[in-house]
Amino acid sequence: xSGWVKKTVQYVLxxxxxVALLYLTFKNVNPVDLWNNLKEVPMSGLLLVIxxxxxxxxxxxxxxxxxxxxxxxxxQGMRAIAAVAxxxxxxLVTPRVGEVARCTALHRTNHVPIDKLVGTVVLERVVDTLxxxxxxxxxxxxxxxxxxxxxxxxxxxxxELSVTGSVVLVSVLVAIFAVVVFTRKIxxxxxxxxxxxxxxxxxxxxxxxxxxVNNKPLFWFYSIGIWTCYVVxxxxxxxxVDGVQGIGAEQAFFVSVAAGLGFVIPVPGGIGAYHYxxxxxLVVLGLSPFIGTSFATLIHSSQSLMFVxxxxxxxxxxxxxxxx
Numbered sequence: 001x002s003g004w005v006k007k008t009v010q011y012v013l014x015x016x017x018x019v020a021l022l023y024l025t026f027k028n029v030n031p032v033d034l035w036n037n038l039k040e041v042p043m044s045g046l047l048l049v050i051x052x053x054x055x056x057x058x059x060x061x062x063x064x065x066x067x068x069x070x071x072x073x074x075x076q077g078m079r080a081i082a083a084v085a086x087x088x089x090x091x092l093v094t095p096r097v098g099e100v101a102r103c104t105a106l107h108r109t110n111h112v113p114i115d116k117l118v119g120t121v122v123l124e125r126v127v128d129t130l131x132x133x134x135x136x137x138x139x140x141x142x143x144x145x146x147x148x149x150x151x152x153x154x155x156x157x158x159x160e161l162s163v164t165g166s167v168v169l170v171s172v173l174v175a176i177f178a179v180v181v182f183t184r185k186i187x188x189x190x191x192x193x194x195x196x197x198x199x200x201x202x203x204x205x206x207x208x209x210x211x212x213v214n215n216k217p218l219f220w221f222y223s224i225g226i227w228t229c230y231v232v233x234x235x236x237x238x239x240x241v242d243g244v245q246g247i248g249a250e251q252a253f254f255v256s257v258a259a260g261l262g263f264v265i266p267v268p269g270g271i272g273a274y275h276y277x278x279x280x281x282l283v284v285l286g287l288s289p290f291i292g293t294s295f296a297t298l299i300h301s302s303q304s305l306m307f308v309x310x311x312x313x314x315x316x317x318x319x320x321x322x323x324x
Contacts (some may be wrong), residue, residue, distance in 0.1 A: 014095070014265070018272030029293050037188045037242055037294045045240030049299065050306045056229035057310065060084045063222035067120040070214045073112045079321055080106065082093075082314035089311020092269040092304060108251055109321045131227050132260055139253045231256045237299050243291040244282070255281045259299070274300050 061081030068075050083105045087098030103117035181215030213219050234252040238244050260279035278299070281291035287295075 010266075014267050016292045017265075018267035018270075021267075021272035021276040023272075025272070025279055025293055025296070029290055033290065034294055034297065037290075038298055040242050041240050041298060046298075046302055049236050049240070049302050052229050052233045052236065053303050053306050054310060057084050057088065057274060059222045060226045063219060063226075064120060064124070066124065066149065066215065066219055066222070067213060068112060068116070071108070071116055071120070073116065075106065075110050075112065077319065079109050082317045082321075083109075085307070085310040085314035086318060087311075088220070088307040092307055092311075094265040095268055105318045105322075109318055127223050128226075131223060132257075135227060135231075135253060135260070136257050139257045159222050169194065220246060227256075230259070233299065233303075234259065237295060241291070241295045241298055244287065244295050247282070247285055247287070251285055253284070257281075270300065 019099040058081055061084045062077055064080045064084065065075050065077050069082075083102040083112040086105055087102035089098070090101045091098035099121045103114055103121060106112055106117055107114050231252050234255045235249050238247045238249070238252070255278060259274060262277045263270040267273045275293065275296040278296035279289060282292035282295055283289055
């Protein structure tokens with residue numbers, strides 16, 4: 001199977017999954033009632049949600065500038081921010097292609113080598129994955145019961161184990177680990193194993209390369225600021241959507257994990273996956289499916305519109321910057 005055919009099949013498959021999840025989310029929702037509920041959202045609150053979402057893009061662009069400066073390349077902050085905004089627009093249509101698009105755009109305007117740009121994007125992914133793991137762990141500690149219910153609502157079950165069951169599970173995992181270690185020369189010949197090993201090696205290499213980043217406190221300020229924006233977007237959303245005001249701010253981590261998973265799934269723009277997972281998370285917190293769907297629709301739609309608007313502006317800005 002040729003490369004483009006394989007990519008087309010994958011795209012259609014994930015798009016179909018997104019459409020199916022979108023159907024499951026909205027099948028019992030009256031569109032008129034949904035629209036009437038969303039009309040009650042104050043414009044000031046909606047604009048605040050959009051502004052916070054765009055702040056995350058600004059932080060990501062400025063962090064990219066800092067990383068490139070550590071490699072000896074001076075890049076204007078506006079160009080980096082525009083390239084990041086443009087990448088979000090591309091990802092709405094074709095997941096994972098936005099990273100390539102922003103590297104190409106900045107190469108065209110500032111002539112930074114593509115391999116250096118790709119290397120910084122890989123490091124970004126490593127850091128973002130690490131922080132997502134931290135947010136998820138925080139959710140487990142803060143909302144462990146809700147997370148278990150969320151997994152059940154989403155079709156997965158986390159079995160409750162007795163002490164004996166836990167001992168057996170740990171023993172089995174240790175035995176599997178021992179087998180994996182002693183048979184490494186055999187399974188490392190498999191293509192799948194090589195890809196997993198390469199991913200793990202890339203994560204470790206990426207974390208080690210953080211030692212070369214200038215002004216590490218600022219780097220972590222931007223990185224944590226990005227995830228803070230994501231969580232605060234959910235918190236503000238709790239205050240403006242009718243029927244969600246009773247949810248406490250401490251539950252924002254829980255909903256943020258569901259939202260993050262919605263965008264991790266390679267569905268174009270997170271359509272369907274985001275709506276399904278976020279609405280399920282709110283149902284677990286005691287809200288109705290209608291309210292959960294209203295909230296997910298508002299946050300996703302507002303962010304998507306922001307991606308379209310800022311991405312289009314970023315494209316125009318980069319186009320004229322490249323002609324200078």
